[in-house]
Amino acid sequence: MGAAHKQQLEAQLWKIADTLRGKMDADEFRDYILGFIFYKYLSEKMDLYANQILAEDGIQYASLDENSEEGKEYLEAVKEEALAQLGYFLKPQELFAAMVARGKQTEGGFILEDLGKVLRAIEQSTMGTESEDDFGGLFEDLDLTSSKLGRTEAQKNDLIVQVLVHLAEIDFQLEDTEIDVLGDAYEYLIGQFASGAGKKAGEFYTPQQVSTILARLVTSGKSQLKSVYDPTCGSGSLLLRVAREMKKNGARVDHFYGQEMNRTTYNLARMNMTLHDVHFRDFDIKQEDTLEHPEHRGMEFEAVVANPPFSANWSANAVHLSDDRFSAYGKLAPKTKADYAFVQHMISQLAENGTMAVVLPHGVLFRGAAEGHIRQYLIEDCNYLDAVIGLPANIFYGTSIPTCILVFKKCRKADDSVLFIDASQHFEKGKNQNQLREEDIERIISTYEQRTTVDKYAYHASLEEIRENDYNLNIPRYVDTFEEEEPVDLEAVSQQLQAVDQKMATLDSDIADFCKELGIKTPF
The missing domain is CATH 1.20.1260.30 (N6 adenine-specific DNA methyltransferase, N-terminal domain)
Incomplete structure (x- = not known):
């Protein structure tokens, strides 16, 4: 526009x-x-x-x-x-x-x-x-x-x-x-009106800059895309952003699939599809709880994107251990933190040649117990994790917490490294929310596509390195952004102190002469 x-x-x-x-x-x-x-x-x-x-x-x-x-x-x-x-x-x-x-x-x-x-x-x-x-x-x-x-x-x-x-x-x-x-x-x-809109039970509207990054990640290298899926599709804008990126490549998305639990937002998603000339035969948006009642079972998608509600509650019912989405992992995500439950669900619907990108809170990178077990399984047993991208804090309406993007692929080779990108310090400070600039987005995408190591910004970690870190993905463990302070020149400092002493001695002498002329006692 x-x-x-x-x-x-x-x-x-x-x-x-x-x-x-x-x-x-x-x-x-x-x-x-x-x-x-x-x-x-x-x-x-x-x-x-x-x-x-x-x-x-x-x-x-x-x-x-x-x-x-x-x-x-x-x-x-x-x-x-x-x-x-x-x-x-x-x-x-x-x-x-x-x-x-x-x-x-x-x-x-x-x-x-x-x-x-x-x-x-x-x-x-x-x-x-x-x-x-x-x-x-x-x-x-x-x-x-x-x-x-x-x-x-x-x-x-x-x-x-x-x-x-x-x-x-x-x-x-x-x-x-x-x-x-x-x-x-x-x-x-x-x-x-951010105080009253866009935030319901941990749900946060995805800013257009973040949607663009997710869309470009899953469309990277794609000349055509049969399907895109968002299990927490909200108003559907993320799905449509994927289509926009494909259009820039001279291609189109054939079919859009999504699921949304909130009835009002589900209605908005269907409106959004129609507003963007997506034919009613080409989109399938369902209203239900994705984790408890998935509506697209058995289907696989070439592109999977999502911004799930951060650390949401879910049932974590033991019956899910027999569900194909979770059974291979042996453990379920905690009741009060469904982040990895959404990841597991999305992985189950990702096609072998597909790419998945999901926005999550930083806690998924290092929390232990069941989440640590699931994280290790995804990395060690499956080798699905392709990249970890740290985003700036305060870029979502309604929350200031720092977030990250995890990228997964099923077609990775055994010796493929995991790319870590620390983009947390590259943004424009705004009055209410920080903004990712066009150059910030371009740097993230180009670094991901070229898979380059950049000092204090991006690093390739081998699976062995991640194993040595007990599968902790905390970005500072891999990307060193520490800025060393300039060494202190003691000789220069000594000379400066001597100059100050000389000025003080001259000042003392001037004050003493002045007091003598006035016939008063020197104050020191």
Whole structure:
């Protein structure tokens, strides 16, 4: 998204947030804003597609008479095409622009009830079609009856109309597939209202710079990518970032797979896919607890990426020891730290020619007991660990803890080293969060791809070295970033002290002469 367009988006989002702020928590008004953004997108997409179909007849979709016989025939034809291609259908009177125009009317501008019907109609239009699972329940978080919108129906209506009018000012530029309206809106809202948004039970929104690193790691050297999977996909932006990186290589991702436990975020992920022109047949996003109820069992993926909730709780039930994902390790991750449970799950779904990159807290590098056992098994028995990358502290919204990226591959050779990169000191300090600059990202990726040893930045550790360190992966054990102080020149210091003594002696003499002239006693 261009700087000017992004500035326009942020200005309108601020106006909307300012309208809603004080009436509800940041998490809540974020969901309203993103839901209405999606409604606007679907409307504009529908209008654009319908106009293409009707172009030969010289008809504009928005001007169709829905009550005439001819209009009904056109609508039926457009509906059939739209359900097959877009996966949903909207009538002209249900379009966002039409709803805003009605809301602006000084008389009869009450749209609240009809707007609720329209949002339900979008979902209902998919019933019995291939896209039903992808659109079902998408707008369930937009409660237009909530008392938080106002005490009376009129107050609720006025507030929603204000939001839609502000949103109408945003140009989605549908023809530009590089524009990430939902992702940019999501990150902006969390950045502005981080205290209340983006953090739920250890879940942290992945900043775009970190997403870029993960995406570039798993697409490195790939000329094509059949599938990408994120077991904790959140709003789906990380999956889409992988597609963006592949597009830079002149290629595409064929299929997107993800799982998300939080219902609201799961809805956002499906919205995000649609907003980025991912056909409903090409993505499979499920809502469930990935560790307890994995929805993509038996499948393997060429690229696996994730930013799981840090040190989350999970059942660690002994029944999992018979689960193929965990059984080979002989131990389960602790109940209060599911980090390695997510790693084990992801490893089980990684294809033999695939690459996996996951963001984790630093504790996974050195904690002992069951985690130490699992870490040793991954390194010694499997030889899957390919790289350990230390990131700067305070780059995630809602937490200041330092994090790392672990990269895994199943196709490593027995004598392959593990690359350690310490990028923790390379960033731009920000007011609320630190930022990874473009040059910081490039340095990480180029170092990983070239697998070069760089003084005080990157080091190749043999499996023997890691074994000697008892499989402790703490980065300072391998990358020495200690800066030696310059040796003290004692001769120079001695000369400086002598010069000071001489100046003090001269000063004492001057003071004594001055006191003598005044006829007073010398103070020393």
